[in-house]
Amino acid sequence: MEESAQIEVPRLPKLSESGRGVDPMPGRLLPRAFYESAPERVAPRLLGKLLVHRESGGVLLAGRIVEVEAYLGPHNSPPDPAAHSHRGPTPRNMVLFGHAGHAYVYAIYGRYFCMNVSCETKGQAGCVLIRALEPVAGLDEMARNRGLPAGVALPDRVARQLTSGPSRLCQALGLVRASHNGLDLTEAGSPLQVRDDGFAVSEVMVTARIGIKEAVDWPLRFALPGHACVSGPKTLTGKRIFLS
DNA sequence: GTGATGATCTTCT
């Protein structure tokens, strides 16, 4: 299969084409109840949804979620040793112990950020790491945020790397801990939201998680099978499941 | 395309 053929044409109008000052948020906002469940249940259902960020300047950036990982809270049995929350609440991870549907943005390796969505009820710290998006709206701004030339057509292989990786997508969408950690994703006025535009996902690939040293074989990574924007080794094996 | 390596700094022990 030709991977380069899998990048889809952006579905949303560019800012300049909308005829208004700002673009409307696409689709329907996901309610808090969507997140108030175990992360391994929330994670596959997040696939195909839109992660939408309206930057302070009004520019709308959106990507379709194509890869996620579930991290289980310390109440789980056995506890998930790879999760930031597994030793209990700290100043860094306190968002995870709050209400579901909030953004947990943390710095990693001194120069990057990763974004999670908190799950379960207050006090239970399960979460889902967003690992990759398919760019949908605001590609020029994403390229600019990633230090690439904006306003020019990017080759497919470059375009698909805009948001292919947990830190790449944070960089592309302009997400940083100082501004976005703790934001409520379910609030209508929030600059950062997860929305459902009706994109249907029936089949999901399940594999072990990437880049961790504990619980390396737990099947908690979920991705759209064969999607060009999924990060990590293409050779990683897993099984396919069908969502009901 | 795959694998090795270094950058760089926050967080926690």
Add this chain to the structure above:
DNA sequence: GAAGATCATCACG
């Protein structure tokens, strides 16, 4: 003081 849910770059096949 050590480790880390990463990425860009380079060498090599």
